[in-house]
Amino acid sequence: MKTVIKISLVILFFSTLLFADNYVVISGSKMKDLSHSQIKAIFLKKITVIDNINIVPINLEARDSTREKFENKVLEMDFERLKSYWMNQHYLGKRPPISMQSSDSVKAFVKNVEGAVGYINASNLDESVKVLYKWSE
């Protein structure tokens, strides 16, 4: 009986991993490797230039579930706290990242615009973009 329970738990564990949603932060192929704190700083507009290239962070739409996961996991801020952050940044002369409607639009933009950085569900990933960071839910 104990063996059956153990096997069931192992299967459950691997099933969870198998079906966990994976997400990636992407850029064009020329972008250098970036750390988690650098990616966070890019989306908070603390970093605007890397290697003399203007960095263009791209968000998904405000209530997109991938965006919510990105903000919680990578930026480590919830929606309300980010709203407050960007209100303060307006006084300091900074704008929030531009938004796009779909992962396909983000991927196409990242592929074609030097310095663009976005995030998508890993299931939409292909070899045309570089993966800077991965996380799963």
Place this chain on the structure above:
Amino acid sequence: MRSLILLFTFLLTLYAEDEYQLGKGAQVGSLPLYIGGYFSLDYKHEDDIDRYRIDDIAILGYGDYKNFSYLAEFEFKEMYVQTYKNNIKNTTHNNKLYAERLYVDYNFNENYMFRVGKYNSSIGFWNLLPVNVLRETTSNPMSTNILFPKFTTGLNASYLYYGNGEIKVDVMLQHNNDLSYEYNNYKIDKHYAFGISYEMDNYTFKLNSGYFYNLNDSVLYHDLYYMLASAKYESSKYQVLAEVGSQKSKNNYTTDYAGYVQGLYRFTEQHLGIIRVESYDDSVKKIADDMLILGYTYRPLRPIAIKSEYQFHSDSTFNQLLLSFSMLF
């Protein structure tokens, strides 16, 4: 001149390209120029004094192009003040438009940034977001008024390092006149300062130190040195903020200490409770005070703040009620 600036700004916003959202400003056409602003009205009741004031009306313009970014802010300060003291009415008007901030930044890369112009001195936390609508209470802590110059006109170099956390180093240099002396808490022509901060998860720690030359003829000491230590914890529900510092001349402490600890609790997105404990000892003016400040802020929308606070002072004649309405647009 000021009417022309206001008219020009209004006309520019008519050409805003995106749909306007309160508190976010508007882009002018497709230019790298965003226009916004803020204003603040307040009321103070203290013993036998009642004061009604239009405190701030300000216009912001900013944008970026390649490695450059810029910001310009013009403000009417204390535009209208009506005071009743022992039932005697006194009204003052100030129609002068001040250049509050005016600077250009150049971002070399992800680590180095260089700024030239007039800017909020990068000291502590409070001084970076000093306008009513953004701060948590109508009043400012005394430590943010008496220890260091709020504004610097000159150069600011920043270095940012991203490891496990974020380290920022700031060097501020002023060796020239202020862009507008009237719009600063100290009349200065020299300010050399250094600051370092460390941010990790929800915590930020900061240390600032500097020297400035006070041009005011009526003061005892002109060469003044200061230091300030600050800490902040922020989560979705809470914020705890503490700043403490000291100021001295070459030989004597001019302010032995000035500091505060403030706690903020977000009951909901709209309703916030604030408690602040403050203390300071100004050796030159021979004033020392301890304060307990209780505040409640209602934000029907995030860029609008309706605030109330009551201040209990160690000398109860200074106890006061403050109410304010402020908006960012």
